[in-house]
Amino acid sequence: MRPINGDDVTEAVxxxxxxxxxxxxxxxxxxxxGGLEWDCHTTAVHVADDLVAYAANLAGRAEDAYFPFGLTLGQGAGNADLLDVVGATGALLAAAVRSAPPGVRGYHTYPFGSADREGFAAMGIAEVLLHTHDMARGLGLPYEPPAGLAESVLxxxxxxxxxxxxxWPTLLWATGRGELPGRAxxxxxxWRNNLVIPAGRVTLTGVRPAVARDLGLGGDGGFDWLDGAPFDGTRxxxxxxxxxxxxxxxxxxxxVFVLVREEDGRALGGIGFHGAPDEESRVEIGYDLVESARGQGYATEALRALAEWALAREDVGLVTLTIEHDNVASQRVADRAGFTRATVEEERTAHDEQGMESGLRLYLRRA
Incomplete structure (x- = not known):
């Protein structure tokens, strides 16, 4: 998995x-x-319209809706002209992606109301690859994009x-355009852009698989870390x-989410869930900060925000933390974030039935 950028948009176009x-x-x-209800001309116009809309929403930092404009071809424009328009609008999106600072987001409907520069790049590439496939299929032309682009979109x-x-076959299958052995x-x-959650002085920025792979291999994940690198728990x-x-x-x-400080865009640590809600609607959160960010309330703000986000969902009724007996600082973070120490019986059950390690204290926050 590789980074995604404006050059990838250019390559796709x-x-x-x-x-x-x-x-x-x-x-x-x-x-x-192909299998669309549109003809090839309408589909090509749609691609160009999406590319310029993505460029505008990112460059203009749209907040609540798409900017109210659309693409209209000049009278008499032919197919060659239309391809030139696709090329030009692709160049606009590539330029917007290259010039956007890290973390800047613009409006996009699904699923969380916004996308960052990598998200807009990926969406533009997806529109181009998939609809080129549709048009090429209708026109009887061969088409297979560079494998790296399809992998990045996924x-x-x-x-x-x-x-x-x-x-490429996986992307076609995932978008209803093909079959894969063993998959329905x-x-x-x-598609899904990453989730971001405001948390006071920090923003919790959802980590995508491509970013997680880089972090796990010792990279920075595209973040500017306060101490030069994340703490071991984040990796x-x-x-x-x-x-x-x-x-x-x-x-x-x-x-997993990275805590990004609002005032300067520096990454301070990681926080996230140990998995999806279990059969009893429980989730567990873990977190860590780089050493220079500790003791300043950032962990409390992040933990409180993530717990409240989870408990606002219908599929979560209990958020848990497990903290070492001698980690007084984390215990205070849990207290300030609205968690309470579990009872002796609840801790015993966690040890006996849920596999909680000895030497840990259990903290709970309920809906």
Whole structure:
């Protein structure tokens, strides 16, 4: 899994234009685009319209809705002109992605109301790859994009989808455009940008599989860390996230988050869930901070916000923490974040039935 950027947008658009240019002399309005209800002309306009909309929403920092404008072709524009428009709008999105600072977000409907620069890049690439496939299929043209682009789209936008041995067939299957042995056909699908949760002086930024892989391998995950690198617990949690993704059991909203300080964009630590809610609607949270960020209330703000986010859901009724007996600082964080020490009986049950290690204290916060 590799980073995703404006160069990838440019590469995706170039593959689209190269694949479709041999058919510019045909009547695209008369040819259905693969399995879509649109014809090839309408589909190409849709691609260009999405590219420029993504560029505008990212560059303009749209907050609550798409900017109210759309793409209109000039009278008499032919297919060659339309491909030029796709190229130009792709260049606009690539430029917006390259120039956007880390962490900046713009409006996008699904699923959490916003996307960052990597999200907009991935969405633009997905639109280009998938709809080029649709148009090429309708026009009887061969098309297969660079495998790295399909892999990036899966890792950045489909964290809930188990990666397959070949990225492009997996992406086609995940979007209802193909079959994969051993997997049921997909009839409804959505991509997923990462979740961000405001938490006072920090923002909890959801970690995607591509970022988790980099963190687990010793990288910075694209974050500017206060002490130069995350603490060991964050790297370990990132490794577990990658394993869950590869096994097809990752639930992105119950994954790992990086604490990003609002005032300067520095990453201070990691926080996240040990997994999705169990059969009794319980989730467990773990967290750590780099040493320079400790003792300043950041962990309390992050823990309180994440617990409240979880408890606002219908599938969570109890949030738990396990803390070492001698870790007084973390025990105080739990107290300030609204957690209470479990009873002796609750701790005994956690040890005997839930596998909690000895030497740990159990803290609870209920809905």
């Amino acid at each position: 170039a593959s689209c234009i190269a694949a479709l240019r041999p058919a510019v002399g045909r009547d695209w309005r008369a040819v259905p685009a 890792a950045w936008l489909f964290p809930h989808v188990q990666p397959g041995s070949a990225p 056909p997909v009839t409804e699908w959505r 370990e949690a990132a490794g577990y996230l990658v394993k869950a993704y590869e096994a097809g059991v990752h639930r992105p909203e119950f994954g």
